[in-house]
Amino acid sequence: MNTATDTDQSAASAFGGMLAEPLDIVNIGVESFGAPPAQAGATVTNLQWRPPAGGDDELGMKLAALTANPIIQKANDEAFEKMLSARAILKDVVPAREAIDVLSEGKALLHAGPPIAFDDMAGPMKAGVIGAALLEGWAQDEEDATRQAREGKISLHQTHDHMAVGPMGGIISPSMPVMVVEDPVNGNTAFTNLNEGAGRALRYGALGEDVMKRLHWISERLGPSLGAAIREAEEPIDLRSITAQALQMGDEVHSRNQAASTMTTRELAPGLARNADLGGIEALDFLRTNNYWFLNFSMVASKLGTHAGHNVKHSTLMTTFSRNGVNVGIRVSGLGDQWFTSPAAEVEGLYFPGYGPEDANPDIGDSAITETYGLGGFALAAAPAIVGFVGGTVDSAIRTTEEMATITHGRHREYQIPTLNFKGSPVGVDIRKVVDSGVEPVITTGIAHKEPGIGQIGAGLTVAPLLCFTEALKALEIPEA
Amino acid sequence: MNTATDTDQSAASAFGGMLAEPLDIVNIGVESFGAPPAQAGATVTNLQWRPPAGGDDELGMKLAALTANPIIQKANDEAFEKMLSARAILKDVVPAREAIDVLSEGKALLHAGPPIAFDDMAGPMKAGVIGAALLEGWAQDEEDATRQAREGKISLHQTHDHMAVGPMGGIISPSMPVMVVEDPVNGNTAFTNLNEGAGRALRYGALGEDVMKRLHWISERLGPSLGAAIREAEEPIDLRSITAQALQMGDEVHSRNQAASTMTTRELAPGLARNADLGGIEALDFLRTNNYWFLNFSMVASKLGTHAGHNVKHSTLMTTFSRNGVNVGIRVSGLGDQWFTSPAAEVEGLYFPGYGPEDANPDIGDSAITETYGLGGFALAAAPAIVGFVGGTVDSAIRTTEEMATITHGRHREYQIPTLNFKGSPVGVDIRKVVDSGVEPVITTGIAHKEPGIGQIGAGLTVAPLLCFTEALKALEIPEA
Known part of the structure; x- marks a missing residue:
């Protein structure tokens, strides 16, 4: 207005x-x-007003029937309550092959987003596959890795099919350490890799000796010392409690994770110090400056949250939203594991010196699971300090959160936003509301260079394209009372 | 309005x-x-309107002359710029006797606030003196310590006279470890003791075996390991940089120090882990849950900031503000080391279960040095989450900061407040503006039980009484051009 x-x-x-x-x-x-x-x-x-369902009469009629349906409302209430009931307790760090069945033998790895063949992958994701093949010793060099991937010698699986999430390229290979996080309320377990920090990181598609050296160190020293520290922790490490506190401390826990990363490091510090022989002190050196550290924790906790509400019959709530750098895809609670996709959107943001929009890969990674769970762009009002990083103003951040509340089923009870007088962050995107209003879910995200081998070049805001939601809406059935 | x-x-x-x-x-x-x-x-x-200078005609005439005087304006500009120029680099932790001359021999200790005799001290400060005498081995028991203090066998000095600050009772005795913090820009060094954490703490007047055991551990293990970690730190530990970040993370760094405490612990963690033999791992266990840890850092950095602007001829800016639990006192830049005092104000706040206003000691401690430097109550808008702890609402917190801006000379450039679109926190209280408007500086503070031996019973807001400011104004001379 x-x-x-x-x-x-x-x-x-x-x-x-x-x-x-x-x-x-x-x-x-x-x-x-x-x-x-x-x-x-x-x-x-x-x-501001647009005709519902973009003026498509048939879709508009269906939308009206779906919106009025009390069975859907009840299903959404149920899915929503399940989502809010989830806990996320950090239990361990182990090599991915020990936690994720599909990685237990052969040349297999996971990637972010909806399915995609190697040849169709975006640059940063291709680089991730190549880097992982080198890390695992499957390939002699980058060319060899590329050839093997192209010939199908390396099997590619989707993170979300295996209760895993990974930022940007989201590549998880067998020797990479993964966090094991449990939701005892709903009986689920989810996994994520360890954050490599800012700068030249494989997840952004950087390759080179420095990147590989860090990945080896993560597997050999960071993972084992962290696992020991977690197993010996005095109190359970409750990722939802840390998230709730971080929202009071200027994080939206997608693109700003400073408070949560610092809290998590303080929590783990005594255990890491006690495991100096496994690499604990080196880990503390690494964590001292890693302000992205909590991103992966935030993602895996969000995965447990959204997954708890998945597969509720007739529910129209979005339970997965992810991007492979070419396409974005969503899954809907009542529609099982089917992806509804759209070409990935551009990211509008701020670039590191020397880079611009022409260098940017479209939106990529599993990290939008945080928005799916009411964080990131949905909690932008909690993070006024982020506007210097992703663009915008403090007021626009507050407006974004309030706009997102128009397309969600409700608000978090535990995740509160101080600048909104402690109102909960909006959570549980109802695809009916998205199609009805045309308001697309907002995401805070990093920007990767489109070519393999370079890495992060900025950060900004983007949206989940409306097309995913209209496609999903078409697949919904109108339940009979 | x-x-x-x-x-x-x-x-x-x-x-x-x-x-x-x-x-x-x-x-x-x-x-x-x-x-x-x-x-x-x-x-x-x-x-809202009150006659300037409370309707006192003589004072009103003087105020008008002081307000119009260009020499004062220039002096305040100079004092203000000096205050903003100060840095605060953490250099070491050593026993107080090695850092503070007056504590180098005999039975001597420092206490918070303006001068006061032992018999006149508030309960929590008396308890501090008794606890320190026991810690130092000067006394057999509490009665013996009380008798010695009463008979003048223990000499009592003011923290601010020795470039030191201590929260609540502010007792610093020779064996207690103190932080050594330097301002290389203005060539000053200041000191503060180590924070005992929440719960039963000597600074709040708690006594007993648990309190004494912790004080011994602080002297013997925390201090030495911390000193080693600081001396070996990879980068200088810049307390102003941490403060600036904490203001973006929901702290006002007086009564809420969660972000700053966590950041400081993460920064020191590798060094503490490397000094496990000195007590470094125990220190990490202690710091893991100490959300008040940064308070003393915040105070000593604020002391260096305000002290840089002290002793500027004709300046009417307040450079010290402290309370001994009976009286509050201020010092003014152009009036040297003279205290202008008033009876201490009550604290309005929230009490721990089982306690109420009738149990509360009036306002006490050196921690109001943070307000003197534009933090605490002056930066309340930065800490919306604090309202659950000290009372009030998010909106009232924002209004408080804006009201404080009406009595300061200017705003911080480095200490910015996100909810005010990154405007600086108001700093440099001009006593002319306080007397003119009747707006009293607001303080966020803990509440101590009035009886010795008990400890903290709540937290809340209070003010620096107008009387200090009118008394100081009377002592000012009107400079001749």
């Missing part, structure tokens, strides 16, 4: 000159219709 | 019944004058 400020004199003339008496006008839809009366002296309030 | 809501019918009658036409009235000063017209249907806006 805004007030027309057009000062075009011809527009005023077209409306018939100046008004004799003041007039208050509400203009719905096309904004330019409000300019002539405004120019003539009227107070014009422009309301 | 608020709108009159009085619905007393007789008031309306007194104003002459209902108005024939709508009327907008601005009522300045006595609020009840606005009620009759409001009752009669007028829109009344009550503006």
Whole structure:
């Protein structure tokens, strides 16, 4: 909603000159219709409006039937409550091959987002496959790794099919350490890899000796010392409690994780110090400056949250949302494991010096699971300090959270936002509301270079394209009472 | 400013019944004058107003002359810039006797606030003296310690006279470890003791075996391991940089120090882990849950900041503000080391279960040095989450910061507040503005039980009483051009 400020004199003339008496006008839809009366002296309030379902009559009819259906409402209540009931307790760190069946033998790895063949992958994800093949000793060099991947000698699986999540390329290979995180309420376990920190990281598609050296160190020293520290921790490490605190401390726990990373490091520090022989002190050196550290924790906790609400019959809540750098895909609670996809959106943001939009890969990674669980872009109001990193203003951050609340089923009870007087963050995207309003879920995200081998070049905001939601809506059945 | 809501019918009658036409009235000063017209249907806006200098004509004349004086303005500009120029680099932790001359021999200790004799001390400060005497082995038991203190066998000095600060009772005795913090820009060094954490702490006047055991451990294990970790740190530990970040993370670094404490612990963790033999791992266990840890860092950095602006001839900026639990006192840049005192104010706040205002000691401790440097109550808008701890609402926290800006010389450039669109925190209280407006500086603080031996019973808000400021104003000279 805004007030027309057009000062075009011809527009005023077209409306018939100046008004004799003041007039208050509400203009719905096309904004330019409000300019002539405004120019003539009227107070014009422009309301944004688009026809439901993008003006598609058949879809509009279906949307109306779905929206009015009490069985869907009940299913969504159930899915929503299950999502909110989930806990996320950090239990261990082990090599991925010990935790994820499909990685237990042969040349297999996981990647982020909906399914994609190696040749179709975006640059940063291709680099991730190549780097993982080198890390595992499957290939002699980058060319050899590329050839093997192309010939199908390395089997590629989707993270979300194996209760795993990984940021950006999201590559998880057998020797990489993964966190094991449990939701005892719903009896689920999920996995994620360890964050490599900022700078040149495989997840962004960086390759090279420095990247490989760090990955080896993560497997050989960080993973084992961290696992020991977690197993010996004095209290259970409750990722939801840390997340709730971090939202009071300026994080939205997707693109800003400073408070949560610091808290998690403080929590683990005594255990790491006690496991100096396994690499604990080196781990503390690494964690001292890693402000992205909690991102993977945030993702795996969000995965447990959304998964708890998955597979509720007739529910129209989105339970997965991820991107492989070419396509974005969503899954819907009542529609099982089917992906509904759309070409990936561009990211609007701020670039590191020397880079610009022409270098950027489209939106990529599993990290949008945080938005799926009411964090990241949905909790933007909690992180006013992020605007210096992803762009925007403090006010626009607050407006974004409130706009997201128009497409969710409800609000978190535990995840509260101080600048909104401790209202909960909006959670549980209802695909009916997205199609009805045309409001697309907002995501805070990093920007990877589109070519393999380079890495992160910025950070910003993007959206989950409407097309995924209309496609999913078409697949929904209208339940009979 | 608020709108009159009085619905007393007789008031309306007194104003002459209902108005024939709508009327907008601005009522300045006595609020009840606005009620009759409001009752009669007028829109009344009550503006708060008090006569300058509390209606004291002589003081009012002097205030007018001081306010118009360009030499004072220039002196305040200079003091303000010096205050903002200060840095605070953590250099070491050593026993107090090695850092503070007056503690180098004999039975001597420091206490918070303006001067006070042992017999006149508040309960929590008395307990601090007794506990310190036991810690140092000067006394057999509490009675013996009390007798020695009463007979002047233990000499008592003020922290601020020795570039030291201590929260609550502020007792620093020779064997207690102190942090050594340097301001290389202005060539100053300041000291503070180590924070004992929440719960039963000597600074709040708690006594007993648990309290003494922790104090011994702090001297023998925490201090030495911390000193080693600081000396070996990879980068200088810059307390102003940590403070600036903490203000983006929901701390006002007086009564909420969660982000800063966590960051400081993460920063020191590798060094502590490397000094396991000195007590480093025990220190990490202790720091894992100490969310008050940074308070003392915040105080000593603020001391260096305010001290940099002290002793600027003719400056009317407050450079020290502290409380001994009976009196509060301020020092003014242009008035040297003279204290201007007032009886200590009550604290309005939230109490731990089982305690209430009748148990509370009045405002106590050196921690108001943080407000003197534009933090704590002055930065309340940075810490919306604190309202659950000290009372109030998010909006009232924002209003408090903006009200404090009306009595300061300017705003921090480095210490910014996200909810105010990154405006700086107000800093440099000008005593002329306090006397002129009657707006008293707001402080966030803990509440100690008034009896010795018990400890903290709550937290809340209080103010620096106007009387200190009018007394100081009387001592100012009007400079001649």
